[in-house]
Amino acid sequence: MTIRLLLADDQELVRQALCALLALEDDFEVVASVGRGDEVVDAAREHRPDVALLDIEMPGLDGLSAAAVLAAQVPGCRVVMLTTFGRAGYLRRAMEAGAAGFVVKDAPADVLADAIRRVRAGERVVDPALAVATLAAGESPLTARERDVLVTARTGATIAEIASRLYLSEGTVRNYVSAAIAKTGARNRVEAVRIADERGWL
């Protein structure tokens, strides 16, 4: 009994390469391959894969959101997130989105193959080291607005720009930034953004 796979990765070359790699295994069959997050669900509905391999960074719809939609609308299709970054926040969000597995692209091929088979069998598969890091990073202490402000600040916007984009007064924005800096333990807006980003709080 072969395992039917859906492959989603925005990098054409990587996707084709993974396809070639997975084809080496006798029990895998890649039934669909897409390059955009918003094509995942349609493809899954059409081809009914057993397991969907989703990259996180994708145009249209990110892999995490795609996983959530998939879990809701295509029962029987389990999700393995396959991503470059073993960032703590990604893992947490992947779990919340209903993913059954999480593999980083640093891992060797047989880890991926193994993860796919185990997920298919109903298990949940996560790199233990990454799981620890995720627990260490903990839940986000940021309020929704603090998060918004940091997200907007990410591109290098000034306080004034953030304020106008979020329709807030400058003083309010400063307050949120200040709170975020305190909560992240940063000494800068810039550092606060970086830290929060790394922890997956954005």
Next chain:
Amino acid sequence: MTIRLLLADDQELVRQALCALLALEDDFEVVASVGRGDEVVDAAREHRPDVALLDIEMPGLDGLSAAAVLAAQVPGCRVVMLTTFGRAGYLRRAMEAGAAGFVVKDAPADVLADAIRRVRAGERVVDPALAVATLAAGESPLTARERDVLVTARTGATIAEIASRLYLSEGTVRNYVSAAIAKTGARNRVEAVRIADERGWL
């Protein structure tokens, strides 16, 4: 006559996948595969590949530096840079490092295969769109010190921290930052870092 390939990419999974992909072509033979930049030269000396496929982001030694060393020490081995980011500065630096080809991971597999064959034949292969972008971005207008300051600022360091790390006075750092902001057309230190980074000036 098969083309002997060396593969360098820090992501194990991607490397193995590319290996599987390239093995599908009759005239390719992957003779070496490494995951660190500082292993490239040794591997090349030992296995004498015709073409080395180098990722840019790698631990130990980045792909650009590896390409430069390779060009100097292993004549007969041509280099194709294979990278995620089609950033203008990367291409320029790749060319300066003596690379013969430049392929982004967005490209389809046959573009890569084609590039390898043409590079092997002595041609230089570059994505035309990216070449235009590179010319548009132009040479870096930053002086060495301005660059140093921006690089240090990238992590979110304050002026004071930059000053102490570079053994400069704070006023001097402020001047460099100011100059860099002017030259990038940014309105922030943060934005200046982002812009300079995108253009490959760091």
Next chain:
DNA sequence: CCGCGCCGCTGACAAATGTCATGGGTGGCC
């Protein structure tokens, strides 16, 4: 040798940023 660009520094000033105290409004929860 002289000009020029880069390096490093200083000092002064304006603008942006971060901190703090305070207050009002809302909605959930006991």
Next chain:
DNA sequence: GGCCACCCATGACATTTGTCAGCGGCGCGG
């Protein structure tokens, strides 16, 4: 209803930042 957390705002304040002018030194090319 009272408590609490969050949202939004204001004003005052210290600190950090960016900008500008100016100084001396060094090395390179005309």
